């Protein structure tokens with residue numbers, strides 16, 4: 001899978017060189033290319049923003065550098081990519097979306113800063129591929145970089161081969177609509193806290209039943225919004 005990222009802070013994405021995704025890049029499973037938006041400016045100050053038409057607080061990212069950056073990325077891409085613009089004004093990012101995006105051959109993340117990107121950039125991007133504005137949650141970050149990082153990790157780990165044991169992807173929070181069950185490892189007793197005896201019983205049916213109950217109980221307590229009415 002190919003992932004391009006456009007940002008005025010490409011250094012944010014240096015961490016993609018470590019851990020699981022770093023390994024996946026080394027193995028050629030993920031082709032991640034990070035681009036500095038300022039490379040597509042042509043003035044001495046490498047300007048990427050300007051004041052908003054109609055007035056208001058903050059600055060808006062200018063369309064011209066974005067147009068050039070998207071042109072450069074799509075010039076050597078075979079298929080039409082899906083453009084993901086992280087935005088608090090976007091649709092909510094979910095595990096289902098991560099699963100769907102992990103099937104795609106080419107994603108382009110456009111990271112906005114300031115009050116956002118000139119709206120015409122989204123219209124132009126729609127001529128080059130599908131466009132999605134996606135929010136990580138109901139809170140505001142300083143820009144799209146951290147949100148893009150989170151989405152790249154959520155999507156990248158679902159690309160076949162990236163996580164060594166695919167079974168570990170199945171029994172996770174959100175994969176079956178519930179939060180995951182609690183996990184324990186050795187020792188069975190630690191500082192007076194004991195592992196629930198059912199997990200030591202060797203009774204696989206009883207263990208599966210207990211885990212399911214725990215999932216439902218936790219979900220009811222912490223995320224009742226996930227349960228059907």
Ligand code: ADE
Pocket residue numbers: 086087088134135136137138139140141142143144147
């Ligand atoms: N940019 C700023 N806030 C954001 C959020 N909550 N989700 C995605 N992108 C953002």
